Amino acid sequence: MAKVLQVDVAATVLSLGSIAHLQYYFARTGLLDGKGGQVAEDQRSRITGSAGVSIAGVDEPPPSSSLEEEESVLVLEDSHLDARTSESPVNLNGSSWETQAHAVLPPTVSTYNQKAVYVPSPPDTTVLRAELREALDETREILREAGIGMIVRDQNSALKTAHWDMVKGLKLLEIVTLNVRAARMYYTSHGCPQRLYCIRPEREIRADLHQVFDTLCRIVSRDFAGGVRSAEIESIWEWTAIVDELLAAEEAQERLEKKERETWSWRQGDWTGREREREWLFLDTFDLHHEPLPHWDSPIENSQLPTPFLRALRNGLRLIQLHNELVMKSRRRFEMIENFHTDTSKPYRCADNLRYWVKAAQLRWEVKLDVDVLGVLRGNDDTAWRKFDEAVLQWCRRVREEISTEWENSLRNTEDVERIRS
Known part of the structure; x- marks a missing residue:
């Protein structure tokens, strides 16, 4: 609920219009009371206060100079100056010459009209x-x-x-x-x-x-x-x-x-109960490593952890290579992992590779993975291995679905264009 309220307030503030209307908005709502919003009010009160002091007679000149001031006022009026200058002859010592604050006009209906910006889709x-x-x-x-x-x-x-x-x-x-x-x-x-x-x-x-x-x-x-x-x-x-x-x-x-x-069998069919076999076939299709990828066994069925499959992905290098290859096969080619460690003899390099893969999965494939990197590198925490296995399964499912959808849409567009041309 708080998130929705945050978005609505941000959208309202962004659609206010000019700076003057923004100031009007904050003045009416009182959101900036005590946070600098009273600066203009203090300035107006200071101007009004100084004028009031002069009228009250605190800075009143001695009686001997009253005739001279009246003569100076007459001279100013004869000089054809602005009539507003001679309306207050009491305060001619400089306070009335200060610039007055501009009045903020109230917003109109079009001020709060948020215009939707149309962004055309990229050409097919x-x-x-x-x-x-x-x-x-x-x-x-x-x-x-x-x-x-x-x-x-x-x-x-x-x-x-x-x-x-x-x-x-x-x-x-x-x-x-x-x-x-x-x-x-x-x-x-x-x-x-x-x-x-x-x-x-x-x-x-x-x-x-x-x-x-x-x-x-x-x-x-x-x-x-x-x-x-x-x-x-x-x-x-x-x-x-x-x-x-x-x-x-x-x-x-x-x-x-x-x-x-x-010819790829993992694209279609009912794989209920064989999810890991399907994702293993998917990874094996795009795996460019010289060594074959071990079979993916469930960590619940196998009592000894890590499994050969998880051990092959432990250093993160193979996951990064699969990520880059799959990004190149997709239509949205961004967030490739360009800088990573190929020499994984040090544990911190393996940890960096796994973190790179987790962050790239969040940015490119929009899937948030829960991986205990340090637990995987220590190798003695079964919970960390199970979480790693579940993260790889979740990542494979998300990537496979997006790429398969892109291929189906591309095939459908091609058929539509050929039908129109014929």
Whole structure:
């Protein structure tokens, strides 16, 4: 209940608006009474007090100078100064010249109106690929029309031909520019850019884009005179072929991965009573260690602790490697453990690795694990080993469910896009 109240108060304060309305809010609620909020009030009271003292006659000048003060007041009025200056001739010794505090206007309805900020979801790779293919088809069509126009050019009407060349050139410029934009969006917003760079290096991808831009700049620099030349058409056509080959290779690699995932038995089925066997198959699929992972036995059934499986994970190095590999397989590639100990001959290094893994599981997979690191390293506390076994089981279940959900959503999006295109 206290947490909900805390969130509501924070949301109310954040939606107050300007600083003036924030001051008005605290003045009305009295939240800052005795905490510095009375500074302005003290200043106003000090100004009022000094004026009251002058009126009361504490600082009253001697009677001999009263006529001189009245004459000075008359002189000020004749000088056409502000009428407010001469309304209080009693307090002309400087107190009335002090700046008065600005009145805080009460908040309006729009002041407390909290506007919801819309954050668009990241573009899906399947949708971007479909848009890029459509742009490639349009580019090929306009290049085909430009090639036919070169063959049937009318040499007799030079003015008509120049006008027609400019129209066709502007259309070509617009469509190819949109195609380059679609390709750039696909490259920069790709879910797995490493897969693209394995097919074609990033340097070559950038060089291809720059080459297309140079071709378009040459066409524009001569004001489309002579139309689009054959060398320029061939250059843009070669770029579209390169992009097509890249997309085809990527789709072939995705089909192989999909076929490989269908062979994994741990993805589906009823595993009631065999939870550790399922998670062991899941870990063994992504384990890159040269030694095979020992079978995962339940610590309740086995009286001797630690089990060979827990002993293999004791130093934390294998858990960190599994975490990094699974992060790379997921769509949200962040919170990888980059700094860890590979030499685990010292106990404190094993403890650091386990703590790194526990914290990364909390930040990346949003699962809080209860691991007694020191008890695991001592090796003589059965309760610590059972808690470690339960933490690994909880982590495996959470990671497997997230990755499986991402694969299912990706497959569903691909089928939807193919259905729309067909």
